[in-house]
Amino acid sequence: xxTHRHEAALYxxxxxxxxxxxxxxxxxxxxxxxxxxxVLLLRWKETNAWSLPGGFIKKKEAVDEAAHRCLQExxxxxxxxxxxxxxxxDVPRYDEKKTWERIDxxxxxxxxxxxxxxLGYLALVDYSKVKPKPDFLTAECQWFNIxxxxxxxxxxxxxxxxxxxxxxxxxxxxxVKHLLPPMFTMPEFQKLYETxxxxxxxxxxxxxxxxxxxxLQKLKKRxxxxxxxxxxxxxxxxxxxxxxxxxxxxxxx
Amino acid sequence: xxTHRHEAALYxxxxxxxxxxxxxxxxxxxxxxxxxxxVLLLRWKETNAWSLPGGFIKKKEAVDEAAHRCLQExxxxxxxxxxxxxxxxDVPRYDEKKTWERIDxxxxxxxxxxxxxxLGYLALVDYSKVKPKPDFLTAECQWFNIxxxxxxxxxxxxxxxxxxxxxxxxxxxxxVKHLLPPMFTMPEFQKLYETxxxxxxxxxxxxxxxxxxxxLQKLKKRxxxxxxxxxxxxxxxxxxxxxxxxxxxxxxx
Numbered sequence: 232x233x234t235h236r237h238e239a240a241l242y243x244x245x246x247x248x249x250x251x252x253x254x255x256x257x258x259x260x261x262x263x264x265x266x267x268x269x270v271l272l273l274r275w276k277e278t279n280a281w282s283l284p285g286g287f288i289k290k291k292e293a294v295d296e297a298a299h300r301c302l303q304e305x306x307x308x309x310x311x312x313x314x315x316x317x318x319x320x321d322v323p324r325y326d327e328k329k330t331w332e333r334i335d336x337x338x339x340x341x342x343x344x345x346x347x348x349x350l351g352y353l354a355l356v357d358y359s360k361v362k363p364k365p366d367f368l369t370a371e372c373q374w375f376n377i378x379x380x381x382x383x384x385x386x387x388x389x390x391x392x393x394x395x396x397x398x399x400x401x402x403x404x405x406x407v408k409h410l411l412p413p414m415f416t417m418p419e420f421q422k423l424y425e426t427x428x429x430x431x432x433x434x435x436x437x438x439x440x441x442x443x444x445x446x447l448q449k450l451k452k453r454x455x456x457x458x459x460x461x462x463x464x465x466x467x468x469x470x471x472x473x474x475x476x477x478x479x480x481x482x483x484x
Numbered sequence: 485x486x487t488h489r490h491e492a493a494l495y496x497x498x499x500x501x502x503x504x505x506x507x508x509x510x511x512x513x514x515x516x517x518x519x520x521x522x523v524l525l526l527r528w529k530e531t532n533a534w535s536l537p538g539g540f541i542k543k544k545e546a547v548d549e550a551a552h553r554c555l556q557e558x559x560x561x562x563x564x565x566x567x568x569x570x571x572x573x574d575v576p577r578y579d580e581k582k583t584w585e586r587i588d589x590x591x592x593x594x595x596x597x598x599x600x601x602x603l604g605y606l607a608l609v610d611y612s613k614v615k616p617k618p619d620f621l622t623a624e625c626q627w628f629n630i631x632x633x634x635x636x637x638x639x640x641x642x643x644x645x646x647x648x649x650x651x652x653x654x655x656x657x658x659x660v661k662h663l664l665p666p667m668f669t670m671p672e673f674q675k676l677y678e679t680x681x682x683x684x685x686x687x688x689x690x691x692x693x694x695x696x697x698x699x700l701q702k703l704k705k706r707x708x709x710x711x712x713x714x715x716x717x718x719x720x721x722x723x724x725x726x727x728x729x730x731x732x733x734x735x736x737x
């Protein structure tokens with residue numbers, strides 16, 4: 232047994248003692264960069280196998296607290312916008328033997344329950360601000376375009392699909408501002424909606440809808456470093472944006 | 485200890501042996517009758533205390549399967565449209581001692597874990613078709629108007645609030661047809677949306693939107709037994725309705 236495998240086994244033994252069996256958390260962390268929706272993935276040490284970040288709930292810990300703690304432990308991301316989106320409770324959810332072999336762990340190393348029901352959380356982060364760090368189980372964190380996700384461990388490809396669907400369904404109520412830096416251009420804002428929806432929107436209608444909603448405030452500043460006509464920068468109008476989210480009025484057909 | 489209390493304790497002991505500790509399911513069963521959105525509640529035997537129906541997941545049972553099985557066991561409702569809407573995982577979720585006293589059980593009767601994380605499911609049923617039956621823990625099932633829910637056991641009032649919010653948020657994607665009989669009038673259809681949203685909608689706009697969406701098919705039959713001009717009956721056009729739900733286009737502002 233390699234040193235890493237031995238350490239990982241000890242880690243899971245400790246989790247098994249402290250945490251609620253049968254339950255886990257998985258995260259689909261969304262970011263937005265260069266007009267693309269991206270998802271944060273972890274590569275397991277000494278392998279080429281990628282997965283979502285995940286974690287376990289302590290016996291006396293609120294589920295939402297656990298969700299924040301584990302994401303921080305596994306990726307270094309703190310004070311992130313999190314929202315539960317679905318549970319994954321089939322039996323079995325995936326081929327366990329094959330999966331553990333890909334990451335060089337045996338089920339017997341883990342002394343865990345026969346199955347795990349996963350609570351799926353989606354996270355929205357400002358890509359420009361966060362610096363994810365891998366934990367001791369993993370060798371690196373990397374952002375992948377939503378259109379270019381590799382074959383993941385466990386049932387994580389399915390979890391990504393369900394999260395993306397939830398993102399689309401909940402879009403009128405979703406605080407997408409967490410995906411943006413404090414100032415951005417109208418074309419960037421439109422691209423954000425387009426990359427989430429996976430289709431283009433009519434620019435004139437989009438502009439009109441956003442302007443009439445009052446959720447954005449146009450600044451005097453223009454974006455620097457753009458090749459020709461520099462576009463204006465915008466920021467959110469907190470009160471109008473909160474109202475629009477509460478009422479779910481930001482819909483684009 | 486009363487016979488009922490003794491039997492209930494035995495029941496929970498058996499649940500404790502067969503089911504996953506720390507997890508439960510709670511149901512907000514919605515029906516629509518006389519222009520009102522209604523929720524199904526159970527009154528616990530030998531008490532005046534009401535709660536939502538609930539259940540527990542067996543160790544090797546898929547969560548969605550458990551959701552169908554338990555609803556049937558507790559209310560007799562089979563083949564119901566169910567959708568998970570949120571989890572309830574705070575510590576504590578409610579005052580346990582007070583709650584169990586209201587239903588004449590002690591925590592010591594139950595030999596259960598210290599806390600339960602509840603998976604919330606919403607159910608949509610055709611009120612005119614279902615005949616809910618109480619299980620052996622409860623004395624009766626009764627429908628309550630959503631605007632007139634009594635003080636419930638556990639944190640069930642909160643669960644009802646969250647379910648109603650989810651219903652509203654998900655309305656463009658929600659198969660509300662499960663709440664209706666096979667044939668219904670346009671005013672009834674509008675009332676269904678209004679009672680879910682908790683506000684009135686403009687009749688002309690509603691009619692125009694529904695007509696142009698093509699989701700309903702006007703029948704030659706009119707509704708009988710109405711005082712004067714009998715309104716036409718409608719039914720769903722399966723293909724168009726499925727398409728509208730998939731795309732989430734049925735929105736009413």
